Amino acid sequence: MSSLSVNHLLGIKYLQPSDIDLIFETADQFKEVINRPIKKVPSLRDITIANLFFENSTRTKLSFELAEKRLSADVINFSASQSSVKKGETLIDTVNNILSMKVDMVVMRHPNPGAGIFLSKHIDASIVNAGDGAHEHPTQALLDSYSIRERLGSVKGKNVVIVGDILHSRVALSNIFALQLQGANVMVCGPKTLLPKYIADLGVKVETNLKKALEWCDVANMLRVQNERMDISYFPSTREYAQQFGLTKDIMDSLSKEIVVMHPGPINRGVEITSEVADSDQSIILNQVENGVAVRMAVIYLLASKIKP
Amino acid sequence: MSQKILLNSKEVNITLHRLACQLIENHNDFSDTVLIGLQPRGTYLAHRLARMLKEDYNIKSLKLGLLDITFFRDDFRRGDKPLSANTTEINFIVEDKNVVFVDDVLYTGRSIRSALTAIQSFGRPRHIELLTLIDRRFSRHLPIQPNYRGRQVDAINEERVVVNWEENDGKDSVLLVSE
Numbered sequence: 210m211s212s213l214s215v216n217h218l219l220g221i222k223y224l225q226p227s228d229i230d231l232i233f234e235t236a237d238q239f240k241e242v243i244n245r246p247i248k249k250v251p252s253l254r255d256i257t258i259a260n261l262f263f264e265n266s267t268r269t270k271l272s273f274e275l276a277e278k279r280l281s282a283d284v285i286n287f288s289a290s291q292s293s294v295k296k297g298e299t300l301i302d303t304v305n306n307i308l309s310m311k312v313d314m315v316v317m318r319h320p321n322p323g324a325g326i327f328l329s330k331h332i333d334a335s336i337v338n339a340g341d342g343a344h345e346h347p348t349q350a351l352l353d354s355y356s357i358r359e360r361l362g363s364v365k366g367k368n369v370v371i372v373g374d375i376l377h378s379r380v381a382l383s384n385i386f387a388l389q390l391q392g393a394n395v396m397v398c399g400p401k402t403l404l405p406k407y408i409a410d411l412g413v414k415v416e417t418n419l420k421k422a423l424e425w426c427d428v429a430n431m432l433r434v435q436n437e438r439m440d441i442s443y444f445p446s447t448r449e450y451a452q453q454f455g456l457t458k459d460i461m462d463s464l465s466k467e468i469v470v471m472h473p474g475p476i477n478r479g480v481e482i483t484s485e486v487a488d489s490d491q492s493i494i495l496n497q498v499e500n501g502v503a504v505r506m507a508v509i510y511l512l513a514s515k516i517k518p
Numbered sequence: 519m520s521q522k523i524l525l526n527s528k529e530v531n532i533t534l535h536r537l538a539c540q541l542i543e544n545h546n547d548f549s550d551t552v553l554i555g556l557q558p559r560g561t562y563l564a565h566r567l568a569r570m571l572k573e574d575y576n577i578k579s580l581k582l583g584l585l586d587i588t589f590f591r592d593d594f595r596r597g598d599k600p601l602s603a604n605t606t607e608i609n610f611i612v613e614d615k616n617v618v619f620v621d622d623v624l625y626t627g628r629s630i631r632s633a634l635t636a637i638q639s640f641g642r643p644r645h646i647e648l649l650t651l652i653d654r655r656f657s658r659h660l661p662i663q664p665n666y667r668g669r670q671v672d673a674i675n676e677e678r679v680v681v682n683w684e685e686n687d688g689k690d691s692v693l694l695v696s697e
Contacts, residue, residue: 212600238586238603246611247639250589280589510589514600 213511217336219325220345221386229390233355235507236500243279243502253282256513259312261304262339263289263319268474268498269339269349273316276505282513285312300324301331308334313516314509317341335512343377343438349473350383352504354391356497357428360469365392370422372398372454373432373481376405377439380473381432385411398422399454402443403434419454423464430471431456431481451480458485469493520696524652524679525669527690533668534563537649538570540666541618548580550644551616556633557586557604560621562683563651567620583608583640585619587632613641618665622681624650627662652679652692 213232214225242250258277262270270286277284287307304315314335317325322344329336340346354364361367369388375381375397388395389412396414397404409415416422423429434450444450456470470482470492478484487494525533545551548571555564561584571577588603619633630648637643651668657675673679673694680693 235603238588238605241606242589242639245639246641249639251635252589252591252594511600514595516595518595 212515216512216515217325217329217338218347218508218512219329219336219338221347221350221383221390222345224347224390226390229351229354229387232351232504232507232511233358235511236355236503239279239506239510240500240503243499243506249279249281251281252510253277253280253513255518256280256313256516257283257285257311258314258316258509259285259287259307259334260339261287261289261307261315261317261319263300263317263324264340265290266318266339268501269318269346272498272501273337273339273348273505276502276509277316279502280506280510280513282314282509285310300328304328304332308332314513335516337508337512340379343379343382345383345386346379347383347387348501348505348508349380350387351508352497352501353380353384353430353471353473354387355504356471356493356500357393357469359496359500360493361427364388367393367428368396368426369393369428369430370396370398370416370426371430371432372419372422372456374403374434374443375399375408375432376403376443377435378432380430384430385413396422396425400444400450419456420460420463423456423460423468426468428469428471429456430473432473433475433477433481447480455480456482456486458483458489461486461489461491467491471497473497521680522694523691524671524694525690525692527684530651530690530692533651534566534570535574537651537666537668538567538575541567541571541649542575542577544647545616545618548577550614551618552581552583552610552612553618553620554583554585554608554612554633554637556619556621556629557584557588557606559623559681560619562686563622563681564620565685566683567649581610583610583612585633585636587629587636590632590636592628592632608640611641612637612643614644615641617643617646619646619648621648621650623652623654623679624648624662624664624667625654625657625679627658627660630662631660651681654679 213228316337316339318339319341322342324341325338357364371381398416472494555561568582584607586604586606588601647665649666650664653667653670677696682691684690
């Protein structure tokens with residue numbers, strides 16, 4: 210069996226297509242494990258993992274923690290709001306302090322893009338990026354592709370549109386890289402103010418009309434409007450955004466084919482997607498959450514297998 | 519590299535029939551017994567035995583599961599190559615059942631140790647037995663012995679026992695290969 214070409218998961222940008230295949234094949238086995246009466250395997254019983262969250266997170270943190278515990282790793286949690294970071298400690302100092310407690314792997318979310326890459330140059334532990342600013346969120350992109358593969362059989366050749374706040378979204382960037390690596394066609398759709406200026410240079414189609422984008426696609430990944438990252442107004446009002454870019458049952462019914470609907474969460478119901486659509490049979494939002502644990506178990510397992518005892 | 523034939527296809531067939539009969543002696547109609555083939559190579563033997571029991575010995579309700587032990591192995595991170603997982607297919611609970619592990623070659627016993635832990639994820643069996651086509655004597659690392667054995671073999675560590683199955687390798691045979 211091959212192994213991952215990387216020692217850290219810092220972004221999809223650094224992966225090969227074969228890495229993604231390997232992660233998905235391993236995730237298939239873990240998905241079976243987490244549906245057993247006893248959902249735990251002892252593989253990582255001698256590995257300690259630190260979850261460092263310098264930014265708020267609910268589902269990603271829970272998902273990582275569950276994945277680690279299902280693999281029997283020892284887990285320590287850290288969130289910046291209750292730590293010495295508030296007292297002025299630097300990132301390297303914080304992490305080195307934690308690593309002196311003999312930690313093998315670090316799962317980190319940080320508001321600054323590239324924080325994981327920076328850290329990987331200064332410490333020995335294996336690093337998993339759980340989101341760094343508006344840069345990448347690799348495990349989310351992997352679980353999104355895994356969920357598409359599960360629903361549609363494969364990702365290759367599928368048309369996927371990412372709708373919404375592309376400018377502030379690490380999910381969008383990681384998804385674009387991941388989908389392209391697997392041979393899917395990618396389109397981004399949103400108000401012009403929320404589309405980065407040179408996004409087309411990544412080889413994606415750009416569309417500002419939601420209806421046209423949906424007619425083109427097999428899968429629509431609806432992103433949340435990240436109000437907390439917006440320092441200025443990018444659109445006149447939430448109501449106007451919802452009217453132009455919100456996915457409603459009316460639009461879904463008007464399409465000539467059935468499409469698959471995804472959302473990385475948390476959902477702003479009634480803004481980017483209505484409850485009717487989010488809870489419909491075409492939505493795989495909750496499958497994404499379940500697959501998130503299996504995919505993260507695969508990533509952690511494969512990275513841990515490269516750490517020598 | 520030299521190789522010696524331990525069992526040819528006819529002998530494999532005779533051995534499988536004997537093993538099937540021994541299983542019936544102890545488990546009657548298999549109403550409380552399940553066969554668990556160990557991934558990857560034990561599954562060929564398990565499928566073959568299950569088919570034989572059904573078709574040649576008229577066992578009507580035989581439950582067969584496939585168990586992958588990768589995540590329960592004790593050599594994770596200790597080899598050069600990562601451990602690659604296979605599919606587990608156990609669509610029943612083994613609680614209070616008689617479980618028979620089926621594997622092609624018993625060598626160090628470590629796979630069976632892992633399987634004993636792995637099967638607990640599917641319940642608490644009443645009793646666990648081990649069936650193996652080839653038992654490599656004098657090479658055990660753990661106190662594990664088979665309940666049913668096809669053939670006992672004395673082989674040194676430099677030698678490999680290779681089991682070929684018709685459905686995968688074109689012909690049934692068991693070879694002793696020395697590098």
